[in-house]
Amino acid sequence: MTMKLTKDSISPYVIGTMRLGTWGSNLSTSEYENFIEGCLDLNLIDFDHADIYGHYTTEDDFGNVLKSRKDLRQKMRITTKCGIKLISENRPEHQIKSYDLTAKHIEASVEKSLASLQTDYLDVLLLHRPDYLFDPYEIADVFSKLKKEGKVLEFGVSNFSPSQFDVLNSLTPLVTNQVEISLLHRNAFEDGTLDQCQKLKIIPSAWSPLGGGLLFKESSDTKIKAIQSTLATLAKKYDAATDQILYAWLRKHPAGIIPVLGTSKIERIKAAQEALTIELTHEEWYMLWEAALGREID
Amino acid sequence: MTMKLTKDSISPYVIGTMRLGTWGSNLSTSEYENFIEGCLDLNLIDFDHADIYGHYTTEDDFGNVLKSRKDLRQKMRITTKCGIKLISENRPEHQIKSYDLTAKHIEASVEKSLASLQTDYLDVLLLHRPDYLFDPYEIADVFSKLKKEGKVLEFGVSNFSPSQFDVLNSLTPLVTNQVEISLLHRNAFEDGTLDQCQKLKIIPSAWSPLGGGLLFKESSDTKIKAIQSTLATLAKKYDAATDQILYAWLRKHPAGIIPVLGTSKIERIKAAQEALTIELTHEEWYMLWEAALGREID
Amino acid sequence: MTMKLTKDSISPYVIGTMRLGTWGSNLSTSEYENFIEGCLDLNLIDFDHADIYGHYTTEDDFGNVLKSRKDLRQKMRITTKCGIKLISENRPEHQIKSYDLTAKHIEASVEKSLASLQTDYLDVLLLHRPDYLFDPYEIADVFSKLKKEGKVLEFGVSNFSPSQFDVLNSLTPLVTNQVEISLLHRNAFEDGTLDQCQKLKIIPSAWSPLGGGLLFKESSDTKIKAIQSTLATLAKKYDAATDQILYAWLRKHPAGIIPVLGTSKIERIKAAQEALTIELTHEEWYMLWEAALGREID
Numbered sequence: 001m002t003m004k005l006t007k008d009s010i011s012p013y014v015i016g017t018m019r020l021g022t023w024g025s026n027l028s029t030s031e032y033e034n035f036i037e038g039c040l041d042l043n044l045i046d047f048d049h050a051d052i053y054g055h056y057t058t059e060d061d062f063g064n065v066l067k068s069r070k071d072l073r074q075k076m077r078i079t080t081k082c083g084i085k086l087i088s089e090n091r092p093e094h095q096i097k098s099y100d101l102t103a104k105h106i107e108a109s110v111e112k113s114l115a116s117l118q119t120d121y122l123d124v125l126l127l128h129r130p131d132y133l134f135d136p137y138e139i140a141d142v143f144s145k146l147k148k149e150g151k152v153l154e155f156g157v158s159n160f161s162p163s164q165f166d167v168l169n170s171l172t173p174l175v176t177n178q179v180e181i182s183l184l185h186r187n188a189f190e191d192g193t194l195d196q197c198q199k200l201k202i203i204p205s206a207w208s209p210l211g212g213g214l215l216f217k218e219s220s221d222t223k224i225k226a227i228q229s230t231l232a233t234l235a236k237k238y239d240a241a242t243d244q245i246l247y248a249w250l251r252k253h254p255a256g257i258i259p260v261l262g263t264s265k266i267e268r269i270k271a272a273q274e275a276l277t278i279e280l281t282h283e284e285w286y287m288l289w290e291a292a293l294g295r296e297i298d
Numbered sequence: 299m300t301m302k303l304t305k306d307s308i309s310p311y312v313i314g315t316m317r318l319g320t321w322g323s324n325l326s327t328s329e330y331e332n333f334i335e336g337c338l339d340l341n342l343i344d345f346d347h348a349d350i351y352g353h354y355t356t357e358d359d360f361g362n363v364l365k366s367r368k369d370l371r372q373k374m375r376i377t378t379k380c381g382i383k384l385i386s387e388n389r390p391e392h393q394i395k396s397y398d399l400t401a402k403h404i405e406a407s408v409e410k411s412l413a414s415l416q417t418d419y420l421d422v423l424l425l426h427r428p429d430y431l432f433d434p435y436e437i438a439d440v441f442s443k444l445k446k447e448g449k450v451l452e453f454g455v456s457n458f459s460p461s462q463f464d465v466l467n468s469l470t471p472l473v474t475n476q477v478e479i480s481l482l483h484r485n486a487f488e489d490g491t492l493d494q495c496q497k498l499k500i501i502p503s504a505w506s507p508l509g510g511g512l513l514f515k516e517s518s519d520t521k522i523k524a525i526q527s528t529l530a531t532l533a534k535k536y537d538a539a540t541d542q543i544l545y546a547w548l549r550k551h552p553a554g555i556i557p558v559l560g561t562s563k564i565e566r567i568k569a570a571q572e573a574l575t576i577e578l579t580h581e582e583w584y585m586l587w588e589a590a591l592g593r594e595i596d
Numbered sequence: 597m598t599m600k601l602t603k604d605s606i607s608p609y610v611i612g613t614m615r616l617g618t619w620g621s622n623l624s625t626s627e628y629e630n631f632i633e634g635c636l637d638l639n640l641i642d643f644d645h646a647d648i649y650g651h652y653t654t655e656d657d658f659g660n661v662l663k664s665r666k667d668l669r670q671k672m673r674i675t676t677k678c679g680i681k682l683i684s685e686n687r688p689e690h691q692i693k694s695y696d697l698t699a700k701h702i703e704a705s706v707e708k709s710l711a712s713l714q715t716d717y718l719d720v721l722l723l724h725r726p727d728y729l730f731d732p733y734e735i736a737d738v739f740s741k742l743k744k745e746g747k748v749l750e751f752g753v754s755n756f757s758p759s760q761f762d763v764l765n766s767l768t769p770l771v772t773n774q775v776e777i778s779l780l781h782r783n784a785f786e787d788g789t790l791d792q793c794q795k796l797k798i799i800p801s802a803w804s805p806l807g808g809g810l811l812f813k814e815s816s817d818t819k820i821k822a823i824q825s826t827l828a829t830l831a832k833k834y835d836a837a838t839d840q841i842l843y844a845w846l847r848k849h850p851a852g853i854i855p856v857l858g859t860s861k862i863e864r865i866k867a868a869q870e871a872l873t874i875e876l877t878h879e880e881w882y883m884l885w886e887a888a889l890g891r892e893i894d
Binding site: 085094095096097098099100102105129132134135136137138159161162163164166167170 | 758785786788791792794795848849850878879881882883885886892893894
């Protein structure tokens with residue numbers, strides 16, 4: 001039995017795995033296991049992978065837990081991504097970094113992810129980047145095949161422009177567009193991405209929702225300092241940490257943006273979960289927007 | 299009995315009220331009354347307000363005329379706008395300039411505008427700016443409620459991008475997008491705004507149709523000088539004033555752009571009305587475009 | 597009998613005529629005849645004109661061949677364009693360079709092109725540039741009239757943005773959008789133009805597919821040098837010339853981009869035809885993209 005991803009069933013946060021392995025915390029198998037159980041205990045059941053994380057090793061790490069803990073698989077939903085080809089010792093055949101959304105690559109990538117993750121099915125497959133050569137008809141066909149075979153339950157994209165999303169979604173239903181959204185990357189608010197999600201009732205998800213590390217270090221940049229000062233005021237008001245305010249800022253948008261959490265620390269995930277009770281006022285949202293903009297709105 | 303706003307019934311110009319009160323000419327009540335009667339005599343019956351004009355005082359000024367001249371109300375159509383919150387003595391609760399298109403704010407703003415304007419209904423309500431947090435479903439619901447209650451007859455937006463317009467218009471019919479269009483602000487010709495109006499047969503209206511005061515002052519800017527020189531040639535040919543040529547330039551577009559007049563002088567409004575007979579040739583339109591562009595078209 | 601242009605029947609290349617006459621090779625009538633026969637022998641039957649080429653003389657040159665070789669007309673398809681008005685000795689009435697997509701100008705231009713080309717019908721009429729004043733309803737009507745009269749069989753546009761294409765195509769079916777696409781002009785890959793073509797199954801065609809002469813001259817520009825070096829590697833691998841690799845690069849896109857060939861030399865056209873057998877790998881396509889981009893993709 002699977003837990004179908006819908007606008008109502010999705011967790012308020014997705015657990016990003018990018019930095020759990022060799023690209024970050026380098027968790028041991030038992031640490032992964034503890035981390036996964038910690039997330040599930042918090043009722044956060046969506047785990048977000050990509051074939052390339054850890055230079056093609058993080059799916060394997062994660063699969064090593066599932067191998068001996070088959071019970072966990074049914075309690076979670078797994079998203080993974082394909083379509084970026086990295087130059088890597090683990091893919092010696094790659095001569096250059098490229099995108100590849102051919103049916104052949106998508107299918108091969110799904111097979112590899114299934115094997116690495118030690119699972120029979122992916123809950124969601126995302127196309128990681130818009131290959132400039134993507135053929136929406138070919139993709140719709142391979143999605144249909146993968147669905148029929150039970151290998152992938154739902155499909156989505158990442159980093160697609162509204163017109164790229166539109167052409168593919170007109171052929172095969174997409175459940176999300178995972179894009180970079182944060183106080184420091186506000187394009188999605190103005191380039192039609194969130195408008196499209198609202199119109200189609202698609203769930204947007206946000207990678208790098210805290211804007212990278214910049215807001216957490218001392219800075220001489222005027223805008224960063226203004227954001228930090230506003231964050232400090234709000235953190236005090238809500239008796240909260242800075243990251244909690246940033247999650248509340250994203251989640252105030254009516255499209256229902258799902259932040260992808262990048263941490264390997266259960267306490268930060270717990271903090272994120274607790275931040276769900278913070279409701280910024282409209283004016284507070286704009287205080288942060290204007291600090292990031294560096295000026296008053298028009 | 300109301301005069302429903304349609305593509306056929308709209309006046310060729312809308313009378314802007316932004317600078318009638320404390321943000322400009324500071325008209326007395328009797329001067330307002332004369333001005334309004336002068337406009338109606340010219341068969342210009344659309345008056346364009348916003349809650350914020352005159353720091354939330356211009357609707358009151360206007361309403362003071364309607365209070366003692368109830369006969370005038372039926373001869374005019376009133377548009378007003380909501381959604382910008384200014385820092386103002388008259389709104390001490392505002393801590394920061396922000397946009398707010400929540401149902402709660404829209405409804406409260408309509409109630410205030412009705413009271414200030416001393417009228418039972420608004421002919422048109424425009425959303426003044428796209429709140430980054432706008433929820434099209436919530437807005438469609440409150441529009442429906444306001445319409446059912448007879449408080450607002452038609453709805454539109456201002457300064458919305460094509461994708462913002464699209465998502466809201468897919469849920470509730472919009473009658474206009476009032477955007478900045480002039481020789482000095484030509485984005486609407488190229489960013490899809492006018493294409494969308496033509497496709498949907500929506501009436502675009504243009505704020506700041508003369509481009510602010512820049513074209514009416516001596517300037518050392520090469521492009522401004524080139525525009526002024528072309529305007530002078532055309533003004534001579536058509537025995538017209540500069541502002542008349544600029545209105546004719548806007549009105550040549552087949553979308554039927556309605557300029558919002560910013561003057562409080564009846565003679566300039568009369569002049570605008572007279573400019574309706576000026577028909578620039580295609581080449582003359584491009585002479586002004588290329589002067590503003592600073593080069594030949596491609 | 598005409599050969600209807602469809603996605604299946606179109607030649608893999610269109611023969612551009614821009615530089616056959618006074619804007620380039622200045623072919624004599626017999627040279628034109630040889631060139632045309634050479635193209636038809638290669639089964640390349642689409643000839644791409646515009647009223648303005650050679651300052652309004654190239655259609656006449658071409659028509660001089662058809663006058664005495666009526667047999668050739670039935671073996672080819674003729675596209676021509678209208679809508680740009682050049683300052684030219686041959687159009688002394690033009691005071692300024694402008695665009696004009698009024699019905700009146702379109703109709704007059706078609707009549708002139710038919711007379712110049714010495715033919716009864718145009719296979720395809722393209723609107724050369726988006727006149728900022730274009731009225732899609734007026735254009736749809738004149739297209740309908742021209743089609744009914746048998747003067748034009750199909751219609752398309754050139755250099756239209758997706759929203760401009762959309763509004764016109766919603767009223768009258770368009771067969772192509774001819775835009776600038778090459779390694780040095782990559783906008784169409786990202787601005788929605790090719791997405792729209794794929795969604796609507798419209799044939800995109802590419803003017804200046806080799807990017808002008810820049811890639812064929814020594815250059816001190818880092819990106820040009822990087823492209824040239826990658827081209828040299830690929831040319832060696834495929835035993836091909838540089839222009840052949842560039843055509844293969846364009847044709848790899850699944851939208852089926854049709855390059856408009858700009859040469860008057862039959863051997864270069866033969867080479868382009870031979871390039872149809874070159875199939876670049878996905879990685880090779882990205883090697884050229886990244887060389888042109890000046891960096892790795894994200």
